Amino acid sequence: MDALRSKTTRRNVLRGIAAAAASSALACPSYAQSSARVVVIGGGFGGASCARALRKINSRLRVTLVEPNRIFTACPFSNEVIAGLRGIDAQQFGYEKIAADGVTVIAQAATKIDPKARTVGLAEGTSLSYDRLVLAPGIDLRFDALPGYDEAAAEKMPHAWKAGAQTMLLRRQLEAMEDGGVVAIAVPATPYRCPPAPYERASLIAHYLKAKKPRSKILILDAKDGIPQQRLFEHAWKKFYPGLIERIALSEGGRVVSVEPATNTLVTEFGNHDVQVANVIPPQKAGMIASLAGAADNTGWCPIDPMTFGSKLVPNIHVIGDAVIGGSVPKSASAASAEGKACAAIVASLIAGTPPQSPTFEGICYNTVAPGYAFFMSGSYHPRDDLFAEIPGSGFTSPVNGNGLEEVRKREADQAQAWFNTITVETFG
Numbered sequence: 157m158d159a160l161r162s163k164t165t166r167r168n169v170l171r172g173i174a175a176a177a178a179s180s181a182l183a184c185p186s187y188a189q190s191s192a193r194v195v196v197i198g199g200g201f202g203g204a205s206c207a208r209a210l211r212k213i214n215s216r217l218r219v220t221l222v223e224p225n226r227i228f229t230a231c232p233f234s235n236e237v238i239a240g241l242r243g244i245d246a247q248q249f250g251y252e253k254i255a256a257d258g259v260t261v262i263a264q265a266a267t268k269i270d271p272k273a274r275t276v277g278l279a280e281g282t283s284l285s286y287d288r289l290v291l292a293p294g295i296d297l298r299f300d301a302l303p304g305y306d307e308a309a310a311e312k313m314p315h316a317w318k319a320g321a322q323t324m325l326l327r328r329q330l331e332a333m334e335d336g337g338v339v340a341i342a343v344p345a346t347p348y349r350c351p352p353a354p355y356e357r358a359s360l361i362a363h364y365l366k367a368k369k370p371r372s373k374i375l376i377l378d379a380k381d382g383i384p385q386q387r388l389f390e391h392a393w394k395k396f397y398p399g400l401i402e403r404i405a406l407s408e409g410g411r412v413v414s415v416e417p418a419t420n421t422l423v424t425e426f427g428n429h430d431v432q433v434a435n436v437i438p439p440q441k442a443g444m445i446a447s448l449a450g451a452a453d454n455t456g457w458c459p460i461d462p463m464t465f466g467s468k469l470v471p472n473i474h475v476i477g478d479a480v481i482g483g484s485v486p487k488s489a490s491a492a493s494a495e496g497k498a499c500a501a502i503v504a505s506l507i508a509g510t511p512p513q514s515p516t517f518e519g520i521c522y523n524t525v526a527p528g529y530a531f532f533m534s535g536s537y538h539p540r541d542d543l544f545a546e547i548p549g550s551g552f553t554s555p556v557n558g559n560g561l562e563e564v565r566k567r568e569a570d571q572a573q574a575w576f577n578t579i580t581v582e583t584f585g
């Protein structure tokens with residue numbers, strides 16, 4: 157009965173969208189035929205994929221990508237950079253191929269959005285007009301959420317949760333640490349970007365310490381009890397890094413409630429930890445431009461209609477990637493890129509005045525815990541009850557036990573590398 161009702165509701169929603177799109181096309185007859193203007197803010201996995209897909213779907217669309225950085229530095233695989241297994245240049249990508257696809261790339265930050273006038277203000281003072289706007293600004297770190305942790309503190313206690321200078325700072329601190337030191341990783345409560353990545357990071361830092369500074373330790377101070385793929389991580393830690401990684405969960409007093417950068421101290425409800433290297437991953441929110449647009453709610457994230465990625469708070473604005481809240485889609489590059497493509501198809505349909513298809517997309521996440529040893533989880537998502545939900549039966553995860561596991565983990569490590577190569581080529585060329 158519920159399923160029937162939800163199908164009916166979905167059909168009604170679809171009809172509503174189609175009717176709205178059709179009526180807006182009718183109200184402005186040239187709208188559907190002319191080359192409509194789509195502005196995409198944020199040239200990461202979500203935004204760059206969306207801009208490219210829009211031009212592939214309809215080469216008459218005038219697509220502009222607004223991104224302040226001329227070089228994008230990817231987070232996936234940045235934990236390997238921190239562990240000294242990979243150079244930062246392997247993480248970096250330019251926008252030349254996207255521009256060659258006919259996307260106008262503007263290397264400035266968007267600083268203002270006027271949803272009524274449908275304009276985007278740029279850092280250098282000019283502005284752009286749009287028919288539809290896609291927001292893909294990723295995350296911002298909440299420097300107001302953890303007492304003692306602000307932008308200055310991040311220079312002493314790096315978060316390394318946006319890849320680039322912070323990644324290299326954490327790497328240098330590990331290199332400079334004497335053998336016998338403690339490396340702490342403070343993990344926030346969900347939602348945050350890439351839920352398993354702190355544990356992948358702990359694993360790969362442990363790999364480095366085991367080889368170079370074997371008397372050292374890693375302390376994970378966690379604001380959660382359970383972690384993604386917990387059995388797989390714990391199994392791998394026992395196998396590769398026995399005694400090297402200690403995790404204190406929320407219920408054991410692991411939540412960091414404040415920090416003291418001067419002494420590299422992490423304060424929890426159960427006591428203080430003075431450490432040699434402090435990797436503090438603070439709470440997060442959608443990139444600032446989302447709240448300036450009025451698209452973020454009081455959680456700091458952007459609620460959307462999953463049928464269209466349309467903001468629930470501002471008309472003619474779509475939101476994709478990490479900035480979105482609602483449903484079970486993990487904040488990952490894989491999902492952001494898939495959302496970018498799905499959103500492009502919807503925006504192109506709305507512009508053409510044709511009913512958009514209900515979006516369905518996949519996400520996959522690999523965790524590398526040692527060179528040549530990885531595991532994954534994946535799922536497919538669709539709109540359900542006004543949120544994105546995992547399609548029942550679509551979720552897969554690597555086996556915990558069984559025969560031939562070494563081979564399986566090796567294969568999954570190779571697949572992880574192949575996944576990264578594919579997604580970055582698809583996104584950046």
Ligand SMILES: Cc1cc2nc3c(=O)[nH]c(=O)nc-3n(C[C@H](O)[C@H](O)[C@H](O)COP(=O)(O)OP(=O)(O)OC[C@H]3O[C@@H](n4cnc5c(N)ncnc54)[C@H](O)[C@@H]3O)c2cc1C
Pocket residue numbers: 197198199200201202203222223224225228230231232233234235264265266267292293294295316317318349350353443444445476477478479487488489490491492520521522
């Ligand atoms: C350590 C780590 C490891 C990870 N590993 C994986 C992994 O293995 N697999 C995986 O799938 N995901 C992984 N992720 C998650 C992944 O990096 C993010 O989920 C993904 O980047 C989200 O894409 P996005 O487009 O929403 O944001 P981003 O890729 O961050 O892109 C946002 C872009 O918006 C731009 N921007 C922000 N504000 C403005 C503005 N005002 N004007 C113009 N541009 C703006 C930014 O400069 C940025 O380029 C990892 C994350 C971390 C931290």
